[in-house]
Amino acid sequence: MHSNFRVQVTFWGVRGSVPTPVPANLGYGGNTSCIEVRAQDGVQLIIDAGTGLRALGLSLTGESAARPDTHLFLTHFHWDHIQGLPFFICLYDPGSRVTIYSDREPEELRRFLEGQMTAPYFPVGLTSVPATWNFVRIGADPIRIGGVSARSFPLNHPQGGCGFRFEYEGIAVVHASDLEHGDDEMERILIGIARDADLLIYDAHFTPEEYPSRRGWGHSTWLDAVRIARAARVKRLVLFHHDPSRDDRQIDEMVALAREQFAATEAAREGSSITL
Numbered sequence: 063m064h065s066n067f068r069v070q071v072t073f074w075g076v077r078g079s080v081p082t083p084v085p086a087n088l089g090y091g092g093n094t095s096c097i098e099v100r101a102q103d104g105v106q107l108i109i110d111a112g113t114g115l116r117a118l119g120l121s122l123t124g125e126s127a128a129r130p131d132t133h134l135f136l137t138h139f140h141w142d143h144i145q146g147l148p149f150f151i152c153l154y155d156p157g158s159r160v161t162i163y164s165d166r167e168p169e170e171l172r173r174f175l176e177g178q179m180t181a182p183y184f185p186v187g188l189t190s191v192p193a194t195w196n197f198v199r200i201g202a203d204p205i206r207i208g209g210v211s212a213r214s215f216p217l218n219h220p221q222g223g224c225g226f227r228f229e230y231e232g233i234a235v236v237h238a239s240d241l242e243h244g245d246d247e248m249e250r251i252l253i254g255i256a257r258d259a260d261l262l263i264y265d266a267h268f269t270p271e272e273y274p275s276r277r278g279w280g281h282s283t284w285l286d287a288v289r290i291a292r293a294a295r296v297k298r299l300v301l302f303h304h305d306p307s308r309d310d311r312q313i314d315e316m317v318a319l320a321r322e323q324f325a326a327t328e329a330a331r332e333g334s335s336i337t338l
């Protein structure tokens with residue numbers, strides 16, 4: 063297999079908090095957090111299991127029998143990051159091997175996900191799906207999946223959460239959502255980890271004008287995204303986790319403002335890919 067990229071990042075869900083498939087939002091998309099990261103060597107990683115995961119799963123069913131194993135990285139367990147999991151078609155394929163990574167102990171991770179797929183919330187229990195499961199804790203020490211190295215780092219978010227740094231043949235992608243800016247120690251860690259990254263995906267849920275009345279909700283702004291991107295000297299910035307009430311026109315405006323301070327800024331758009 064030959065691909066003309068080393069890393070390809072595809073957005074399947076870009077919305078924060080709750081799916082919003084309303085016409086005014088569909089330019090950027092209404093599904094919640096789900097990002098696919100593919101390396102040239104065929105390794106496929108998924109970040110978060112929001113409602114975008116359903117369409118991602120369906121896209122894989124067209125692939126050959128040599129379909130790669132699924133490596134799913136969970137930032138945390140708020141609904142908008144796990145709600146697509148019961149509808150992930152790979153769970154119902156006996157030939158499918160799914161490994162789920164988080165910064166929690168494997169037993170805790172298993173318990174959280176079993177608690178989601180249980181009566182009376184869903185008719186199929188996690189333990190009875192045909193796919194093979196594996197739960198792995200990922201911390202600051204990099205783990206290797208094929209040619210990809212992956213590690214996590216803590217983020218300031220209610221009930222905790224983590225970001226990820228993925229590296230493949232010198233290409234670095236950093237995912238930092240959900241987080242609230244302003245925690246000095248965690249920002250120092252984030253800026254260190256994002257240093258010189260090719261791509262930073264950052265929580266831009268709020269505008270700077272909205273933020274003061276939403277302090278403590280666990281999200282950041284495009285202005286802080288730009289500040290972190292500049293401090294870490296990343297090459298490209300993607301604004302992510304769009305507020306459910308932010309329509310396409312408002313996201314365009316946000317991007318225009320951000321570009322005045324950091325030209326290589328774009329907003330995550332469902333269905334779009336970035337090749338690196």
Ligand SMILES: [Zn+2]
Binds near residue numbers: 078079140142143240
């Ligand atoms: Zn979220």
Ligand SMILES: [Zn+2]
Binds near residue numbers: 138140219240280
């Ligand atoms: Zn959250």
